[in-house]
Each structure stands twice: as structure tokens, then as C-alpha cells.
Amino acid sequence: xxxxxxxxxxxxxxxxxxxxxxxxxxxxxxxxxxxxxxxxxxxxxxxxxxxxxxxxxxxxxxxxxxxxxxxxxxxxxxxxxxxxxxxxxxxxxxxxxxxxxxxxxxxxxxxxxxxxxxxxxxxxxxxxxxxxxxxxxxxxxxxx
Amino acid sequence: xxxxxxxxxxxxxxxxxxxxxxxxxxxxxxxxxxxxxxxxxxxxxxxxxxxxxxxxxxxxxxxxxxxxxxxxxxxxxxxxxxxxxxxxxxxxxxxxxxxxxxxxxxxxxxxxxxxxxxxxxxxxxxxxxxxxxxxxxxxxxxxx
DNA sequence: GCACTATACGTGTATACACACATATATGTA
DNA sequence: TACATATATGTGTGTATACACGTATAGTGC
Numbered sequence: 001x002x003x004x005x006x007x008x009x010x011x012x013x014x015x016x017x018x019x020x021x022x023x024x025x026x027x028x029x030x031x032x033x034x035x036x037x038x039x040x041x042x043x044x045x046x047x048x049x050x051x052x053x054x055x056x057x058x059x060x061x062x063x064x065x066x067x068x069x070x071x072x073x074x075x076x077x078x079x080x081x082x083x084x085x086x087x088x089x090x091x092x093x094x095x096x097x098x099x100x101x102x103x104x105x106x107x108x109x110x111x112x113x114x115x116x117x118x119x120x121x122x123x124x125x126x127x128x129x130x131x132x133x134x135x136x137x138x139x140x141x142x143x144x
Numbered sequence: 145x146x147x148x149x150x151x152x153x154x155x156x157x158x159x160x161x162x163x164x165x166x167x168x169x170x171x172x173x174x175x176x177x178x179x180x181x182x183x184x185x186x187x188x189x190x191x192x193x194x195x196x197x198x199x200x201x202x203x204x205x206x207x208x209x210x211x212x213x214x215x216x217x218x219x220x221x222x223x224x225x226x227x228x229x230x231x232x233x234x235x236x237x238x239x240x241x242x243x244x245x246x247x248x249x250x251x252x253x254x255x256x257x258x259x260x261x262x263x264x265x266x267x268x269x270x271x272x273x274x275x276x277x278x279x280x281x282x283x284x285x286x287x288x
Numbered sequence: 289g290c291a292c293t294a295t296a297c298g299t300g301t302a303t304a305c306a307c308a309c310a311t312a313t314a315t316g317t318a
Numbered sequence: 319t320a321c322a323t324a325t326a327t328g329t330g331t332g333t334a335t336a337c338a339c340g341t342a343t344a345g346t347g348c
Contacts, residue, residue: 011263015278019281023285038158095327125284137274202296238297
């Protein structure tokens with residue numbers, strides 16, 4: 001079969017963006033009872049997973065999240081206003097080191113079971129092995 | 145294998161959002177020479193594909209795009225400012241009928257070969273059959 | 289015709305995203 | 319040490335996203 005002229009149903013960008021919208025809504029709704037949105041949940045979870053005692057620098061965190069540094073700055077502002085994180089400068093005074101607060105960790109742990117429910121919804125749509133395929137594909141798309 | 149506790153690398157939402165960011169950037173960069181971003185390109189392409197002579201109503205277009213109606217309102221404002229589309233009310237005066245302008249259609253057609261280059265980049269990362277898998281998976285995630 | 293309901297749409301608000309540009313600090317080199 | 323360069327970060331701007339709420343018009347049953 002030859003390559004078709006443009007059609008929406010073939011466009012990787014349109015399709016992945018549309019799916020991201022729908023999946024995000026599912027996770028947002030699932031997390032609603034604890035007052036977290038999907039992005040903030042991922043942010044807190046990543047900080048929890050990777051930051052050492054002294055915290056993690058913004059650029060390093062952005063790389064881990066596969067997110068533009070300036071986008072992360074704005075997302076961190078939301079988390080900081082909500083007092084889920086604190087930031088301070090390190091020995092290198094250019095660096096901004098980020099850590100969860102106790103309140104942030106509690107919020108995260110409250111959210112985990114709700115995350116699981118949303119994730120199970122996805123599995124219900126895709127099956128475990130298809131989810132596995134999806135993760136492999138999205139991972140490859142997120143690599144350099 | 146039992147279900148793991150939360151980890152970023154397992155989260156469908158995190159992974160699909162991250163991939164969407166990266167894929168979007170690739171298409172945005174590819175489309176840059178014609179002054180279109182990925183979302184606006186998809187928008188114009190959908191209007192071109194589905195609208196009849198009299199145009200397509202906003203809610204109907206939103207459903208085709210798998211996008212919230214109010215999001216579409218804002219996205220249309222961008223396209224309207226740029227004079228890529230026009231809108232008018234129909235017999236039912238609640239309805240807002242949307243059509244491409246000549247300028248919008250020209251912009252779209254200029255963009256098509258650049259879209260193809262971006263799409264080929266994705267194929268280079270995933271292979272044709274994997275792209276096919278991705279489209280099938282994202283399609284299932286975008287269904288009710 | 290009138291009240292009720294359903295449908296189509298917009299606006300206020302908040303978050304998410306990233307490019308272009310600017311600033312502050314550190315590091316390397318003459 | 320002084321200057322050039324590299325690194326870490328923030329800000330201005332514009333687009334994308336969607337929920338809560340409100341308005342205008344159409345349809346329905348009496």
C-alpha cells in the first residue's frame with residue numbers, strides 16, 4: 001500500500017494529541033477527589049522518586065519529565081502556591097533545588113490509589129499487553 | 145506479573161502526554177516555514193475534509209476533532225484572526241457555521257508536504273507497522 | 289400563545305505548553 | 319585578575335486545554 005495524501009486518521013500528531021486529551025481527562029476526573037490534576041500528580045511523583053535529600057535541580061527535573069524547562073517553571077509555580085513543594089538555591093547559587101513538602105507527600109500518597117483506578121480504566125480499554133505496547137511506543141517517541 | 149505500585153514509566157497518562165509534547169514539537173518545527181502550528185493545521189485539515197458548502201457547525205466540528213467545544217472556540221479564534229476561516233450563523237441562529245477561506249485553503253495546501261516530512265520522521269522512529277499500531281491504540285483511547 | 293425543556297454557543301478562570309529573550313552565576317583562559 | 323564563554327534560571331507572549339456558568343434560540347406540550 002502506497003503512502004496516502006494527508007488524512008486526519010493517519011496523522012500521528014493529531015491522533016496522539018487527541019488520545020492525550022481523552023486520557024488526561026480520565027486521570028483528572030479520577031484524581032479530582034484529592035484536588036490534583038494529572039500533570040501535578042506526575043510532577044509530585046517524579047520529584048518524590050528522584051530527588052535526594054537536598055532536592056533536585058530544575059533543569060535536571062525537566063529532563064526527567066521530558067518537559068521544556070520553562071514549562072516546568074510555570075508548573076512548579078502551581079505546586080509551590082499550593083505548598084506541595086519548596087525550592088531553595090544550592091551551593092551553586094544559580095541552581096534551584098526542589099523538594100516535596102510533607103503536605104505534598106501526603107497529597108501524593110492520597111492520590112496513588114486514585115491513579116490506580118484511572119490506570120485500570122485504561123487497561124480495561126486496551127488490555128495489559130496493549131498498554132505495554134503503548135508504553136513502548138510512546139517511550140520511543142520521547143527519546144532523542 | 146502482578147500490578148506494580150505507581151511508577152512514572154508505567155503511567156499511561158504521563159507517557160502519552162510526554163510523547164504528545166515531543167511529537168507536537170516535531171510537527172510544529174516542520175510546519176514552521178508556512179507559519180502553522182500542529183493544532184491549527186489539524187483544525188484546517190478537518191474543516192477542509194468535512195465541511196460542506198454551507199460549512200460545519202462548531203459542536204459537530206468539536207466532536208470530529210475529539211475536542212472540548214470550548215477549546216475549539218478558542219482555537220477557532222486564532223484561525224479567524226489569521227483569516228484562515230470565516231464563520232456565519234445558519235437558519236438555526238444558534239448555530240455557528242465554519243468554513244475555510246481561500247487563504248486558509250492555500251495555507252493548508254502549502255503545509256501538506258511539510259506535514260509529510262514530519263510524519264516520515266515518526267515512521268523513521270517507529271516503522272510503518274508500529275505507527276499503524278500506535279494509531280490503532282490511540283484510536284481506541286479516543287473512543288467513548 | 290406560553291411555559292418548560294433541550295440545544296448551541298460564549299466567557300471567566302485556571303492550568304499546560306514552549307519559543308524568544310534576558311539575567312545571574314560559574315568556569316575557563318589569557 | 320579580567321574577560322570571554324558556558325550554564326541555570328526567569329519573564330513576556332501567544333497558543334492549547336477544559337470546567338463552571340451564563341445566554342440565546344429552538345422545540346414541545348398544554
